[in-house]
Amino acid sequence: MEDEVKKRANLALAAIKQAFGTEADEYGATLFVSHHLxxxxxxxxxxxxxxxxxxxxxxxxxxxxxSNWGEGEIENFDFSLPDDVTQYVISVNFDEGGEIAGISMES
Structure with a gap:
């Protein structure tokens, strides 16, 4: 299970970076970064x-x-900045097939 968590965390980070700055990511990583800057x-x-x-x-x-949570703790992955500087996270959700279903900024 630990390997699956690492694999999905890496996939989630890659998806965040790929989506950043795109129209589809207006309320995900793009909003997170602009807000925090x-x-x-x-x-x-x-x-x-x-x-x-x-x-x-x-x-x-x-x-x-x-954090990672949900069924089997591999459905949702929350990323944020170091030192607890914010309560906001970029949350990446995986569907039942292991594909990324969404990226959003959450508090």
Whole structure:
């Protein structure tokens, strides 16, 4: 089961990065990044990314798996920024066939 969790977490992160900036992702990773670049203090970005106003795509590189849950704990994967700087997550949902069914920003 642990291998399946790692596999799906990696698939979820890849899907987040692929969807970022697309019209279909308006309320997922794209919203998450734009919101946090505006709301989080510049010293946080400097500490984690070496720039007080990083490129939006660089923020995705900071994402950490915060939780996985659902049937078998492999249906939903929530990612967020380090140091508990936000209550928001990017949630990736898998369907019964193991395909990604959706990516959204949740609180």
């Amino acid at each position: 505006e709301e989080i203090p510049r010293d946080y970005w400097k500490k984690h990314l070496g720039a007080d106003k990083p490129e939006p795509s660089a923020v995705l590189g900071l994402l950490e798996l915060k």
